[in-house]
Amino acid sequence: MQTKFLNGHLHSDKVINEMVEKIIKQLSSTRLTIFLFVIVILLLILGGVIPQNYPSAYYHYNFGKFSIILEILGITHIFSSKMFLLVMTLFLLNLLACLYRRIPQKIRVHRQKKILTPSQVNQLRIKTHLPEESIEEVIKKFKDKGYKVVVQKGDAWFLRKGLSGWWGVEVVHLGLLLIFLAGIITATCSKSYFFQILPGEKKEIENNLFIKLVDFEIPLYPDGTPSQYISTIELLRGRHLVDKATIKVNSPLRFKGYWIYQSSYGIAPFSIKSARLKFYMEGVTEVVTVPFRKNVSLILKNGYPLEISCPVFIPDFEFDIQTQRVLTRSLEHNNPALLCKFSLSGRKIIRWLFLNFPQFSHSNEHFKVELLSYTPVYFSGIEVNRDPGDTLFIMGGILIFSGLLIILYFPFQRIWIVKTENGFVAGGISYRGERKLKKEFEEISGEKNEMV
Amino acid sequence: MKWCELLLEISLILSIALTFLPLVYRGNALKLLEILLSISLFSAIVARGFEVKRFPVVNLYESLIFLAWGLSLVTIIFSKNFLEIEHILLNLLIFIIIGVSTLLPPWEKAPHYLIPALKSYWLYFHVTTSFLSYSGFFAAAILGFLYLITERKERKKLFDKLSYQITSISFLLLSTGILTGAVWAHYAWGRYWSWDPKETWSLITWIIYAGYLHARITRGWGGKKSAIWLLAGFLATLFTFLGVNYLLPGLHSYL
Incomplete structure (x- = not known):
């Protein structure tokens, strides 16, 4: 009874093993690889031609009825769609199955220390007769070309070089695998924060870690275009300063797994640095620069004492008649208005000054004031990322690069030398370097290669 | 006239000469002319760098000159292996590219400052490797085209082998460019x-x-299929190089 059970168990094991082998064989086929290449290319073309991740209305406007099909199939957000994920998973399985199938064979050849018989050497595609000088001399010539003797048994030698070349393809695929993994880690574990900060402001990133913008500068080229965006920032753990740095576009700050980027910039909607005001009073004109939200006292040329403050700035002024309230239509500086308070010889005047409509402020003939210009305040757009996948990505990239380099420039060459009736014969197998091997044989033997 | 433009004119004349001279003259002087063309194009790039005071491969005008230089490098590196017809077609392509670059409207040629996003040492590696790979893929496509139109067997074999070699190197360059x-x-x-x-x-x-290399290495594809694949690759390269910037919106608003 027990034997029967065992047999049954063994039988089912065998069936499962066969099935696994079959699946792996299917998954590792080049046919599948090429099929997946084509599918990925098609999906990428769709994603590269149809604008991605726009609101539904955009697709409805541009594609009409087809927009529904596009949205159902996930073509409007292809790179995060299930279809793409499925194809990528198949790709990953294909890659893994290929590695699984190839690696045992690779290891076998890596460990190979076999000497070939003269008839086996004779069957090799690349072979040559060696010159009649002493065999030691010939071996030395091969050694000078970078070959190492792996085994020697009597009059038979096995030499090889460029073992790294044997693994080049695997190195490239391992690199790809790491990049896939990095992508998965980035997609699932990375965190990203975005802040619009005004100079002097402080915002919390997470877990009691704060970022404070000390200063933000936009130096300009002679033609007036920005040459760089520079934020001086402080990182604070609670109230304690833990790091201070200047970040620019292309030079982020790295702090304990966080990468802090100068990402964008913009004009602060409700704040300005200073305003230039022009006064007319009893025939005297005077231009004064007033800092925002600060009191300024001065004596005008005609002897009057004047106090000014500008407490409120509205970027796109609108007055709601029903509620009698001042609003802004947008956050853009389309219709800038500045509320100014004056105290002229004890008399208090409050006025809205409009940059685009200077005449609105001219109600009093004795005292006119205009907003000539103002200096805006720029906020800095700072992005903070934490991506545990980035080291893996860099490693993957280095592996792909070095693997490709190895494949191209370090061919794996194996040479067997045996003694025959007509003297010594060398035969070789090359992995991605047949031409080079033939040339080496020609140089050593001085004769043109025989090809079978 | 600025140095860069003068050197481009010289390159233009050299490339015309190299396209048509082989029809009547076959001598070593052609090799010398090819080297001169390459030096002239490289000097044009350097001169442009001095004129604009920055790395001179960031817009269409500059990248076309760089692409032409890349192609001239291919002709020199594979000088021994190439047949006359390959030299002629490659030099014709160089001539067309330089011609287009000189005919560009003034705003494309105008010097401009480097935007902050491009101020990085990575620009040097990324741009040079990418554009050199484009040059290689263009040259490989020419070989693929020659493969398809020629009847002679030994020529077909040569075109097939050379296009594979050039594509392999360009693939390494493109991979480096992307990474x-x-x-x-x-x-x-x-x-x-x-x-x-x-x-x-x-x-x-x-x-x-990558598909081309896999099909070739593991399934033994070669010849006609490979040649057609290279032409498809050429179209994709051309679209990546120009089509994306002129037809699709994106982060890469510079070239």
Whole structure:
């Protein structure tokens, strides 16, 4: 009874093993690889031609009825769609199955220390007769070309070089695998924060870690275009300063797994640095620069004492008649208005000054004031990322690069030398370097290669 | 006239000469002319660098000159292996590219400052490797085309072998271009990959050539299929190089 059970168990094991082998064989086929290449290319073309991740209305406007099909199939957000994920998973399985199938064979050849018989050497595609000088001399010539003797048994030698070349393809695929993994880690574990900060402001990133913008500068080229965006920032753990740095576009700050980027910039909607005001009073004109939200006292040329403050700035002024309230239509500086308070010889005047409509402020003939210009305040757009996948990505990239380099420039060459009736014969197998091997044989033997 | 423009004119004349001279003259002087053309184009790039005081491969005008120089390098490196017809077609392509670059409207040629996003050492690696790979793929496509139109067997064999060699090297260059681009994007934008159209199309091109290499190495594809594949790769390369910038919006608003 027990034997029967065992047999049954063994039988089912065998069936499962066969099935696994079959699946792996299917998954590792080049046919599948090429099929997946084509599918990925098609999906990428769709994603590269149809604008991605726009609101539904955009697709409805541009594609009409087809927009529904596009949205159902996930073509409007292809790179995060299930279809793409499925194809990528198949790709990953294909890659893994290929590695699984190839690696045992690779290891076998890596460990190979076999000497070939003269008839086996004779069957090799690349072979040559060696010159009649002493065999030691010939071996030395091969050694000078970078070959190492792996085994020697009597009059038979096995030499090889460029073992790294044997693994080049695997190195490239391992690199790809790491990049896939990095992508998965980035997609699932990375965190990203975005802040619009005004100079002097402080915002919390997470877990009691704060970022404070000390200063933000936009130096300009002679033609007036920005040459760089520079934020001086402080990182604070609670109230304690833990790091201070200047970040620019292309030079982020790295702090304990966080990468802090100068990402964008913009004009602060409700704040300005200073305003230039022009006064007319009893025939005297005077231009004064007033800092925002600060009191300024001065004596005008005609002897009057004047106090000014500008407490409120509205970027796109609108007055709601029903509620009698001042609003802004947008956050853009389309219709800038500045509320100014004056105290002229004890008399208090409050006025809205409009940059685009200077005449609105001219109600009093004795005292006119205009907003000539103002200096805006720029906020800095700072992005903070934490991506545990980035080291893996860099490693993957280095592996792909070095693997490709190895494949191209370090061919794996194996040479067997045996003694025959007509003297010594060398035969070789090359992995991605047949031409080079033939040339080496020609140089050593001085004769043109025989090809079978 | 500025130095860069003068050198371009000289390159233009040299490339015309190299396109038509082989019809009547076959001597070593052609090789010398090819080397001169390459030096002249390289000098034009350097002169442009001095004129604009920055790395001189960031807009269409400059990248076309760089592309032409890349192609001239291919003609010199493979000088021994190439047949006359390959030299003629490659020099014709160089002539067309330089011609287009000189005919560009003034605003494309106008010097401009480097925008902050491009101020990085990664620019040197990313741009040179990418554009050199484009040059290689263009040259490989010419060989693929020659393969398809020629009848002689030994010629077909040569074109097939050479196009494979050039594609392999260009694939390494394109991979390096994409990887350095990804690392740079991480420094500049905070992510390796944003599925920006330029990135997507460079990946398409990369996969097409990866497919070519896989089909060739593991399934033994060669000859006609390979040649057609190279032409498809050429179209993808051309779209990645120009189409994306002129037809699709994205982060890569410079070239």
